[in-house]
Amino acid sequence: MENNEGSLTGKLELIAVKTFKNYDEMYKVVNFLNNTLKDKKLIFGLTKDSANGTVTISIYES
Template sequence: MTTEDKGTGKLELVATKTFAPYNEMYKVVDYLNKTLKEKQVIFGLTKDAEGRMTISIYET
C-alpha cells in the first residue's frame, strides 16, 4: 500500500484463518479491534454455511 492509498478508506487484506466454530470468538474480535485500532488494523469474523469461522485481518 502506498502512502497515497492511506486515508482513502480502502482496507488491505493481510491474512485469514478458518477454524472450527467457537461461540465467543466475536468477543475476541471485538477486543482486538478496540485494543489495536491505533495500530491501523481491523479484524473481521465470518461464519460459513457449514459453521466454520474465518477471522480476517485488514490494514487500513
C-alpha cells in the same frame, strides 16, 4: 461509498485470513482485538459459515 468521518481514508489491505471450527464467543476475541489494536491501524473481521460450522477471521490494515 462516502466517508464523512475521515477515519478510513483509502482502501483496506487484506493481510491474513484464517478459518477455524465454530466458536460461539469468537466475536468477543475479534471485538477485543479491534479495540486494542485500532491505534495500529488494524481491523479484524469475522465471518460465520453456519453450513460448514466454521468462522473466518480476516485481518486488514487501514
